[in-house]
Amino acid sequence: MDAIATDIPDTLKLVDHPTARNAAVATRELPIGTVVLTEPVLTSVLFSYQTGRRCDYCNRSDQAEPELRIRKCTGCEVQGYCGELCQKRHWDSGHKLICRVLFRFMMSDACAALPHDQEVDCRVLSQLVAEIALQRPESAASIDIFESLLPSPHGLEVPPIVPMRRVDHNLLSRVPTLYQRFPNNNHVVQNHLRGIGVAILPLTSRLLNHSCSPNAVLRYILSASEKPRAEVVTIREISEGEEVSIPYLDPAISYPERQNRLKDTYGFDCSCKLCTVQSSMDIHPVDATQVLPLVDLLDPMLCQLAFGEGITIDFQLPEEQLCVRLPEDLQPLMDDSILSVLTERFRLAFRERFFEAAMTVGKTIFAIYLCIYPPYYPQIGVHVLDMAQVAWEKYLNEKIRENLDIVSIYLAIARRILDVYGREGDSGGPLDEANALLGTIQSEEQK
Numbered sequence: 023m024d025a026i027a028t029d030i031p032d033t034l035k036l037v038d039h040p041t042a043r044n045a046a047v048a049t050r051e052l053p054i055g056t057v058v059l060t061e062p063v064l065t066s067v068l069f070s071y072q073t074g075r076r077c078d079y080c081n082r083s084d085q086a087e088p089e090l091r092i093r094k095c096t097g098c099e100v101q102g103y104c105g106e107l108c109q110k111r112h113w114d115s116g117h118k119l120i121c122r123v124l125f126r127f128m129m130s131d132a133c134a135a136l137p138h139d140q141e142v143d144c145r146v147l148s149q150l151v152a153e154i155a156l157q158r159p160e161s162a163a164s165i166d167i168f169e170s171l172l173p174s175p176h177g178l179e180v181p182p183i184v185p186m187r188r189v190d191h192n193l194l195s196r197v198p199t200l201y202q203r204f205p206n207n208n209h210v211v212q213n214h215l216r217g218i219g220v221a222i223l224p225l226t227s228r229l230l231n232h233s234c235s236p237n238a239v240l241r242y243i244l245s246a247s248e249k250p251r252a253e254v255v256t257i258r259e260i261s262e263g264e265e266v267s268i269p270y271l272d273p274a275i276s277y278p279e280r281q282n283r284l285k286d287t288y289g290f291d292c293s294c295k296l297c298t299v300q301s302s303m304d305i306h307p308v309d310a311t312q313v314l315p316l317v318d319l320l321d322p323m324l325c326q327l328a329f330g331e332g333i334t335i336d337f338q339l340p341e342e343q344l345c346v347r348l349p350e351d352l353q354p355l356m357d358d359s360i361l362s363v364l365t366e367r368f369r370l371a372f373r374e375r376f377f378e379a380a381m382t383v384g385k386t387i388f389a390i391y392l393c394i395y396p397p398y399y400p401q402i403g404v405h406v407l408d409m410a411q412v413a414w415e416k417y418l419n420e421k422i423r424e425n426l427d428i429v430s431i432y433l434a435i436a437r438r439i440l441d442v443y444g445r446e447g448d449s450g451g452p453l454d455e456a457n458a459l460l461g462t463i464q465s466e467e468q469k
């Protein structure tokens with residue numbers, strides 16, 4: 023049975039915070055790559071596009087593990103499980119109150135009319151209410167923490183929940199208060215940096231505030247017959263007394279848009295290091311037709327800042343994101359319209375096998391990421407691994423021996439970053455891919 027995390031781990035302690043109620047600070051120096059908190063989800067649901075592809079209890083996928091067979095629950099014909107134990111555990115944690123009525127409810131007009139976000143919320147809320155109704159001793163403390171969380175800054179229209187036995191008037195009257203905690207506390211379950219569902223993690227939500235310049239990130243561990251488990255892992259060295267913070271949203275979103283979303287959903291004005299430096303910058307959306315000329319113009323200066331003499335075997339990641347010392351001329355590159363045009367171009371060039379073009383645009387993306395993200399942020403690792411894959415394809419295409427060194431350099435950088443983030447989600451993730459590519463290069467070198 024999953025242990026439910028309710029105690030503050032010995033790596034952290036809560037202190038007062040002037041606007042966020044509390045902040046979790048490190049009780050000792052924490053090296054990079056330390057897991058400071060681990061918490062199985064109190065409850066979670068998969069996004070509908072994952073239904074039938076993953077087990078609704080452990081979230082493992084039959085695509086990553088072909089020996090798994092996801093079988094539908096014969097009662098509701100909606101949820102799917104990879105085995106009897108997962109089915110039993112899901113049943114015991116609430117599905118037994120929902121099963122009989124779930125299909126009819128999901129086909130109802132009330133449910134069909136919900137926008138996607140609310141449809142997911144409605145399933146999470148129903149699952150949470152069922153968990154509460156069952157009064158299982160093992161989840162009581164976690165539910166108490168959830169109800170003690172800071173509420174959303176706005177009044178919310180509560181979505182309908184699945185009609186259930188055992189949900190009395192008292193519990194029904196608590197539903198709006200429970201839902202009021204959703205928008206600013208719930209988490210997206212990620213597999214290799216892609217969202218697969220939504221989870222309630224009361225202790226993680228209680229402890230960790232947001233920063234766009236975070237020193238920790240969440241990763242999800244999927245194991246047989248267990249609920250997904252969230253781990254908070256440090257991506258910088260953290261000193262004793264320093265606040266540990268995670269990103270609630272992608273720091274690559276442009277500064278004004280980030281501020282709006284943080285204010286609207288979470289109710290605060292962010293004053294992290296990235297927001298402080300970007301608040302004095304002149305950042306405007308760049309018209310799509312102007313992105314490439316602007317990038318062509320600024321790329322040499324950007325690459326000089328990010329890579330100095332070039333990306334060689336001695337390349338050292340910067341100490342912190344380069345935004346803190348970004349020259350004024352490069353500031354227009356901080357609008358996210360630039361990154362979306364460049365990432366699309368990178369994807370297209372790779373797909374069409376224009377390797378030289380992909381390497382050039384990929385290097386610019388890498389430099390922009392180093393401006394925005396902390397150096398060991400997992401998105402950078404995944405991108406640099408993509409660069410190594412492009413370089414490898416280019417080598418295979420041309421068979422120029424020196425180009426194999428370029429593959430090795432990008433791969434070494436990617437592995438350094440991905441080693442910190444560690445293994446998460448399905449098997450065969452970025453770290454496994456990086457290790458497989460390393461093996462391939464080593465055998466090529468021996469030829």
Ligand SMILES: C[S@@+](CC[C@H](N)C(=O)[O-])C[C@H]1O[C@@H](n2cnc3c(N)ncnc32)[C@H](O)[C@@H]1O
Nearest residue numbers: 042043044172206207227228230231232288290
């Ligand atoms: C998931 S909770 C974080 C835990 C919260 N500190 C507590 O004491 O329960 C999210 C809420 O914390 C507050 N918060 C989180 N990060 C913040 C920050 N960087 N600055 C100000 N308030 C923040 C906001 O009220 C937000 O809606």
